[in-house]
Amino acid sequence: MAVAMDIVEALAEINKARPAYRLDIGEPDVEPPREVMEALRQMRDAPYGPSEGLPELREAIAGLFGVDRDEVVVVAGGRHGVAALMWAFRKAGIITTRPYYPGYLEIASAFDIRLDFVDAEEGRGWTPEFSRRGVYLVNYPNNPTGAVLDRGKVKELVDVAEFVISDEVYRDIAFAEFVSPLKLSPNVAVVYSFSKVFSVPGFRLGAVIAPRDVARLVVRFNRATVNSAPSVLQRAVAPLVPEIPRIAARLSEIYRRRVEIAKKALGLKFVEPKGAFYIFPRLGCSGSEFLKRALSRGVSALPGEVFGSPNYARIALVLPEDRLLTALSLLNEACPGA
Template identity: 25%
Template sequence: MREMRELLRADLDLLPDYTPAHVTEPWRMIKLDSNENPYGPSPRVLAALADTRTWHYYFGQDDLREQLAQYARVKPENIVVTNGGDESIELVLRAVLEPNDAVIDAPPSFEMYRIAAIANRGRVLDVARLDDFTLDVETVIKTCQTARPEQREGSNVKAICLASPNNPDGNLLPRADLLRLLELPALVMLDEAYFEFAGTSAVDLISKYPNLVIVRTFSKWAGLAGLRVGYVIAAPEVANALHKLRAPYNVNWAGMIAARESLEDAEYLMNNVRATIAERERMRVELAKLGWRALA
């Protein structure tokens, strides 16, 4: 019998752990570490899930893609629905990385970029954020340019991973910086997990820049973190690659029903988003009274 460590990939030791907090009853506490939505899902979601009896069938994602295309003001061929934003990130990096290709990360930021890059045999080049947590765009550009796209091994930067607003600091990526990055010979994965809270998006650039890939989620604004629904907005060529790579039924039927009902009840959910923003502003003022400064 062969040793298991000979069968398992040798590079798995390089993968950082993503350890979810172990909380049995999160609703009994004020839990802030994962940016969950304290208001929960729309009542329409709860009612639709309670009424559904069709759990014994497989369901594809075409209807939800149509609905999301309307919501995001793109075409259905631009949309790939995923098992949370996490799967979007993983699929995008899986689609571009060959062994030893590089990904630029701008820490501190969302940990999944690093994990997904390493899981897909990529290397992570860190470009640390500046003291105010804004992106060091000059160093990102320099790092990308010193890498040679024609080089198959070593320093070939395939993707730049950025969240806007960024987790943990809330900074937005200025549009002028994004436009400069989009001229680079790399895919720009722009994570808009908090788009509904920020109100600004780069989705209008999708038709002009095939190297722009946007990631979004229902976990935050729609309060569906436990149901795992996210989506990618990308040029059709990229979206088709992701469809090839994803499992045929990557998003469960309950999640798709919940996403459908959330989009139907977007106004209700946006009221909760506005309440969250108001609470954030109250926190900012109260923290300032204690001598703390909120960054974004």
């Protein structure tokens, strides 16, 4: 196994090993709301939908975010929304934080977008210093570290940025106050996803909330790619959108308890996350070597190299508490902490 690997190589190793405990991909294990699945069972047709999304879903999302419906575009999942916005700002170049979500690199490569980095350091709680002028792509609560920016740091970001693409697919899973850049500046586009809050990653359904001129570019991107997100999924999800704050509170408590389990069960040091469902411990070996040793014990995680941070690993807390405790205990045998 190479010292450094990308996410495709890492997942190939994991799928080949078929570990009993998968803590690699951020696929929620919590049961989806019964109402969503029941709504799908009752669908009798599956027509094309408008490229901006069904009016009832856009209206519900607009209410959730406190914006006008014309500022909401339904997209085929969070990554599709990020891709649309990166494409919209492709000529400017984009600054993002490191550690980074590897999907950003794949999108940048596909559209020949210049991607620059500002480093977030473990010693500062995985929060970066925002000082460079430019278009920013940020992801909070953060994947892979679980960091959440406080209000002062968000203000620092919006003051220096020409525009902010705020990837908020984990905003519904937070253990500390989450402040969206959208609350502090009009020059912001938010990417939202139903994958995490409803535990339906296979739906590939999300939304972009953006100024009207940017929203029109997202609609254009939809027309050039998927045309529209699946109408049956939009219809199933729309009635539940007002329930998201209640569901989010329940989810946050579930994953907060899992963080507490990790703090007690895992011997590796990590900055306690303030949101999402990941921990990003420091290792005494490379992330690739850690993966190799973990797989030999029947557990998977993703090496830090995938996120631009060697000697770390991302562990997704996506197993029920009893199985998670067993998996973390096995990981303690894989590699000593730094």
